[in-house]
Amino acid sequence: MSFDPGFSIVELVPCPLLSVPDIPVAPLREVAYRGDAWLPGELDRLRAGFAADEDLQGIADALERTHSAVRTKVGELGLRRDSSQPWTALEDEHLARHYGTVATSTVASDLGRTCAAVYARAGVLALTEGNAPPYTRWEVAQVRAGYDWGVPVARLAVIVGRPASGIASLASKLGIKHRNGPVGWTGEEQGRALAWAETGIRYGEVAERLEQEGFPRREGDAVGQVLRKLGYGRGWGRPWLPEEKDLLRHSYAHDLSLTPLRTRLGRSRSSIAWQAGELGLQGTHARPSGWRTEPPWTAQDLRILKRDYGRVPTKELARRLNRKKGGVYTKAWALGLEHGWMRAFTADEERAIRLARDHGVSLTDLSRALDRDVAVVSKHAIRMGIPFATRAVKAPRGPRRNRPLVTLASLLALAA
Numbered sequence: 001m002s003f004d005p006g007f008s009i010v011e012l013v014p015c016p017l018l019s020v021p022d023i024p025v026a027p028l029r030e031v032a033y034r035g036d037a038w039l040p041g042e043l044d045r046l047r048a049g050f051a052a053d054e055d056l057q058g059i060a061d062a063l064e065r066t067h068s069a070v071r072t073k074v075g076e077l078g079l080r081r082d083s084s085q086p087w088t089a090l091e092d093e094h095l096a097r098h099y100g101t102v103a104t105s106t107v108a109s110d111l112g113r114t115c116a117a118v119y120a121r122a123g124v125l126a127l128t129e130g131n132a133p134p135y136t137r138w139e140v141a142q143v144r145a146g147y148d149w150g151v152p153v154a155r156l157a158v159i160v161g162r163p164a165s166g167i168a169s170l171a172s173k174l175g176i177k178h179r180n181g182p183v184g185w186t187g188e189e190q191g192r193a194l195a196w197a198e199t200g201i202r203y204g205e206v207a208e209r210l211e212q213e214g215f216p217r218r219e220g221d222a223v224g225q226v227l228r229k230l231g232y233g234r235g236w237g238r239p240w241l242p243e244e245k246d247l248l249r250h251s252y253a254h255d256l257s258l259t260p261l262r263t264r265l266g267r268s269r270s271s272i273a274w275q276a277g278e279l280g281l282q283g284t285h286a287r288p289s290g291w292r293t294e295p296p297w298t299a300q301d302l303r304i305l306k307r308d309y310g311r312v313p314t315k316e317l318a319r320r321l322n323r324k325k326g327g328v329y330t331k332a333w334a335l336g337l338e339h340g341w342m343r344a345f346t347a348d349e350e351r352a353i354r355l356a357r358d359h360g361v362s363l364t365d366l367s368r369a370l371d372r373d374v375a376v377v378s379k380h381a382i383r384m385g386i387p388f389a390t391r392a393v394k395a396p397r398g399p400r401r402n403r404p405l406v407t408l409a410s411l412l413a414l415a416a
Helices: 039-049 056-063 067-077 089-098 104-111 113-124 135-148 153-160 165-175 187-198 203-212 220-229 243-253 259-263 268-276 300-307 313-320 325-335 347-358 363-370 374-383 407-415
Strands: none
Touching: 039 067, 039 104, 056 067, 067 104, 089 104, 089 113, 089 135, 104 113, 104 135, 113 153, 135 153, 135 165, 153 165, 165 187, 187 220, 187 259, 203 347, 243 259, 243 268, 259 268, 268 374, 300 313, 300 325, 347 363, 347 374, 347 407, 363 374, 363 407
């Protein structure tokens, strides 16, 4: 069975929401009639109102029951939804009282909302989590079904309301393997890789940390491929919940980290950037870098970039600036900088290449005179139909310090 990620899912398989992994189920028995018992008609009305995204208080008023009774019955029936209803004071109070001590899935079931909505709302209310509570039977059932169907681990984490690393660790304890899991990777190793990736470090550093913890040596590219295969960092194209938009606005207004939107709500950097633009938040974040994980560019960084870009290998320049190569390329492109080794060849440079080939000037000296990479000059000479490998006059041998300095002007002077 293949998993189609193109639609919104709040539950993979129905399961009673219990806070204890295994509870013996006693046989049914007859009980005395109670005046507050739920009648079939009331349950049908509850399900219909819940499916129509009615407010829980409105359903309670229609059934002439209390808000607490309706919320409890919603949890017992295992109902959950992507609700567009605004949060009430009662819901905020319930969330503040139980968040961090009760499993997110249990709180979501009590409120009739998704785990993603609960987590986002907790971020807006600045609620913090304590020690992770035990996994419920509902959460275990979702993880088992998700691993069997091949649901990306990061998306499964959003459905269940737990970190992706926690999902992978639980799967390792349960002894289940993901349908799309990589060959040769254990569940424990996948969990640790996800945990390190969620801290924001690069894939190469993740590989080094895994090796230090006793796992096999991996390359950074291999770690990245495995994490992407497990769904890390994907946004899946699903619509943004109102709670997620509120959390994004709240983060911009109060200079808060946007990492929770990526690690717990499964939003990619590009998805966050796009949504920030839709909400008119671009450029209003207190940190100029906004959603980016790298530090903002200072005036000193820009001076170094403008001075050395194209003259120093980009990998070395990125190391000096403590950035990724992609970040250096992107900033240089935004500033309109031109890489020295990739610029177009001028007529004088092509004339110098012909003269250097005919007069036995070495390819290395020629490249230094043109301030270009040796491979770039060699390939361009081949395109011109004058490869240096077949020239009649060979370059001189011996120490280069004993030869005269070669410049573009001296090469053009050879024509005389």
